[in-house]
Amino acid sequence: MFSQYNQTKISIMKIFAIIILSITQVLFSQEIDWQREYQAVVDGDTLFFAYSGGFSHFKPAFVDIDGDADFDLFVGEYYGNIIFHRNDGTQNTPSWVYVTQSYHSRDFGWAAEPIFVDIDADSDFDMFIGESDGCIYYYRNDGTAYSASWTLISEQYDSIDVDARSSPVFADIDADSDFDMFIGVIDGSINFYRNDGTADSASWTLVSENYDSIDVGIFAKPAFVDIDGDSDFDMFIGENDGNINFYRNDGTADSASWNLVTENYDSITVGSQSAPTFVDIDADSDFDMFIGDAAGNINFYLNIGTQNSPSWTFITENFITIDVGGGSDPAFIDIDADSDFDMFIGEGKGNINFYRNDGTENFPSWTFVTEEYDSIDVGEIPASAFVDIDGDSDFDMFIGENDGNINFYRNDGTADSVSWNLVTENYESIDVGSHASPAFVDIDADSDFDMFIGKGDGNINFYRNDGTADSASWTLVSESYDSINVGSDVKPRFVDIDGDFDFDMFIGEWYGFVNYYRNDGTPDSASWTLVEDNYKSVEFSSAPAFVDIDGDGDFDMFIGQDEGGLSFWRNMGLSGVEEDFSDEDIVCHVEAKPAVFNSSVIIEYYLSTKQRISLGLYDVSGRHVITLVDGEIKSGNNYVRWDGKSSFGKPVATGIYFCVLESNGIRKGVKLIIIK
Numbered sequence: 061m062f063s064q065y066n067q068t069k070i071s072i073m074k075i076f077a078i079i080i081l082s083i084t085q086v087l088f089s090q091e092i093d094w095q096r097e098y099q100a101v102v103d104g105d106t107l108f109f110a111y112s113g114g115f116s117h118f119k120p121a122f123v124d125i126d127g128d129a130d131f132d133l134f135v136g137e138y139y140g141n142i143i144f145h146r147n148d149g150t151q152n153t154p155s156w157v158y159v160t161q162s163y164h165s166r167d168f169g170w171a172a173e174p175i176f177v178d179i180d181a182d183s184d185f186d187m188f189i190g191e192s193d194g195c196i197y198y199y200r201n202d203g204t205a206y207s208a209s210w211t212l213i214s215e216q217y218d219s220i221d222v223d224a225r226s227s228p229v230f231a232d233i234d235a236d237s238d239f240d241m242f243i244g245v246i247d248g249s250i251n252f253y254r255n256d257g258t259a260d261s262a263s264w265t266l267v268s269e270n271y272d273s274i275d276v277g278i279f280a281k282p283a284f285v286d287i288d289g290d291s292d293f294d295m296f297i298g299e300n301d302g303n304i305n306f307y308r309n310d311g312t313a314d315s316a317s318w319n320l321v322t323e324n325y326d327s328i329t330v331g332s333q334s335a336p337t338f339v340d341i342d343a344d345s346d347f348d349m350f351i352g353d354a355a356g357n358i359n360f361y362l363n364i365g366t367q368n369s370p371s372w373t374f375i376t377e378n379f380i381t382i383d384v385g386g387g388s389d390p391a392f393i394d395i396d397a398d399s400d401f402d403m404f405i406g407e408g409k410g411n412i413n414f415y416r417n418d419g420t421e422n423f424p425s426w427t428f429v430t431e432e433y434d435s436i437d438v439g440e441i442p443a444s445a446f447v448d449i450d451g452d453s454d455f456d457m458f459i460g461e462n463d464g465n466i467n468f469y470r471n472d473g474t475a476d477s478v479s480w481n482l483v484t485e486n487y488e489s490i491d492v493g494s495h496a497s498p499a500f501v502d503i504d505a506d507s508d509f510d511m512f513i514g515k516g517d518g519n520i521n522f523y524r525n526d527g528t529a530d531s532a533s534w535t536l537v538s539e540s541y542d543s544i545n546v547g548s549d550v551k552p553r554f555v556d557i558d559g560d561f562d563f564d565m566f567i568g569e570w571y572g573f574v575n576y577y578r579n580d581g582t583p584d585s586a587s588w589t590l591v592e593d594n595y596k597s598v599e600f601s602s603a604p605a606f607v608d609i610d611g612d613g614d615f616d617m618f619i620g621q622d623e624g625g626l627s628f629w630r631n632m633g634l635s636g637v638e639e640d641f642s643d644e645d646i647v648c649h650v651e652a653k654p655a656v657f658n659s660s661v662i663i664e665y666y667l668s669t670k671q672r673i674s675l676g677l678y679d680v681s682g683r684h685v686i687t688l689v690d691g692e693i694k695s696g697n698n699y700v701r702w703d704g705k706s707s708f709g710k711p712v713a714t715g716i717y718f719c720v721l722e723s724n725g726i727r728k729g730v731k732l733i734i735i736k
Contacts, residue, residue, distance in 0.1 A: 093632040115137045118137055119172070241255065277300055277301065280297055299334060384624045388625060395455065401608075440461060450532075490523075508527065553605065576593075596617070615631055661704070674690050675687070675688045677732075
């Protein structure tokens with residue numbers, strides 16, 4: 061004869077089975093509606109291109125292309141596209157709106173470097189684009205200053221070919237009222253073409269292929285600006301090492317005389333291939349400085365000095381996009397226990413970037429704290445995973461790296477104030493060869509975390525935890541989990557994406573694909589079905605991460621990319637599925653807000669009439685955890701807050717739970733995911 065506990069357990073499991081069946085029948089015939097979004101708040105500013113994905117070799121150009129008296133922004137990048145941001149703000153307070161990633165729907169080969177100048181004196185800006193082969197595209201503006209209309213005149217302007225990586229810029233260097241042309245070259249020199257024509261009809265004379273005997277090494281990228289207010293152009297030249305060479309013009313407006321002041325202007329170094337440009341972005345009558353770099357950043361230095369004596373304040377290295385430079389691998393966790401998710405992004409060179417969420421659980425606001433979180437550097441290609449491995453209700457940190465080892469940092473602090481202790485650089489003496497990418501999940505529903513490690517060879521190691529939630533004991537079950545191999549440098553991630561109460565698996569890999577394996581088994585016995593091997597493709601080396609970033613109870617998706625950026629896909633729910641709860645068609649209804657949480661949750665429930673109910677929490681095995689409500693409750697909308705603790709005052713473990721409402725023989729259930 062069954063005990064009352066076993067009868068209750070069987071009853072609860074039947075409820076779960078009914079819920080799973082009803083949801084599964086809908087989900088397997090429906091697809092999640094993903095909406096890609098780009099906008100984020102970073103350091104208090106709205107970046108309309110923040111989640112644009114990875115780019116490299118940025119070359120910014122500012123021009124008022126729509127005649128509204130403020131500067132718009134064009135950015136050339138490595139793959140030949142030009143990104144266009146329109147300024148819908150004002151002269152002194154720009155507000156950037158992302159318009160397109162491929163301006164003019166054109167691919168300009170490789171390493172596009174746009175520059176705008178009115179070369180035909182018709183009062184609108186024409187467009188020139190340097191590119192990797194050393195030639196220059198020329199687009200004449202046959203529209204107006206308010207509405208550009210582009211006509212391609214030549215893909216090799218004036219038959220110019222500087223062999224590779226042309227970087228053109230225009231300046232009236234001899235004060236004869238027409239524009240002269242300078243072209244930075246890959247070998248570090250500058251070609252000078254004097255305009256012997258007129259302001260409306262240029263005629264080019266090659267004066268020198270090595271202007272003023274200047275050689276900055278590799279990748280010369282010149283810019284001209286009167287930085288000291290003496291009415292002549294000074295010259296700045298970006299180069300491969302990431303610094304900027306400053307040549308002051310000690311001559312006159314019509315006869316330049318160059319004095320090399322420094323090879324490292326203002327001690328600025330942006331990493332590699334600095335590409336400076338100057339514009340008065342805040343309309344305070346002095347020039348501000350923007351520097352593109354090879355990593356795909358735009359570094360913004362605000363001039364807080366004067367026209368004659370600049371003084372630079374570094375504002376941000378991510379002027380329009382979140383980009384850590386290369387090999388971004390995101391992870392989201394509430395590291396300060398303030399009920400919202402913070403963001404950690406590993407980058408290829410071994411450090412971890414930390415963005416604190418100063419927003420809310422529904423709307424993140426990222427504050428960039430450091431690119432070297434806790435001074436951690438594991439060598440190359442860090443892949444971090446946060447999990448409470450010792451059952452002390454705070455997150456510990458595991459970081460896989462290029463050599464195949466896993467670094468284990470135990471949190472000896474608290475849930476809201478971490479203190480990291482490096483226990484070992486080679487956790488459990490595990491070495492998977494290369495590109496270790498750990499993931500932790502309770503795949504067998506035994507209330508402890510199991511460990512999966514993606515590897516460079518495309519396989520996944522599976523370590524079953526035969527210990528407990530607070531004392532792991534690892535058993536290597538397989539070095540090729542489920543015989544899955546999707547290529548190389550794989551990054552497995554687990555999430556219940558279809559709401560059927562078991563974990564599904566997503567695997568990022570080197571070629572940029574995300575492979576989706578649906579779990580058609582149960583919470584304690586997974587059975588994998590490959591649904592799609594190109595779930596969301598990106599440019600090389602995808603690293604997926606799932607988090608409910610908007611607090612609506614479903615998982616949103618971020619994908620880290622090889623070039624260092626992030627793409628963001630918001631989960632809009634099931635396409636074509638709507639829920640309508642009204643007094644006429646339900647007796648009771650229950651839901652959780654948020655469904656994924658780590659500190660507290662509000663359980664909302666609706667009753668059509670005053671009635672006696674029981675509202676309880678159960679784990680995935682059917683074990684009763686706590687009774688939240690037991691008694692006669694009024695009709696209408698009701699709620700109860702649960703603080704994430706059991707009836708014995710001890711915090712429950714991270715995992716999946718079910719909140720079940722019972723009344724007059726009717727049962728309603730909702731799933732909760734607790735992340736500690």
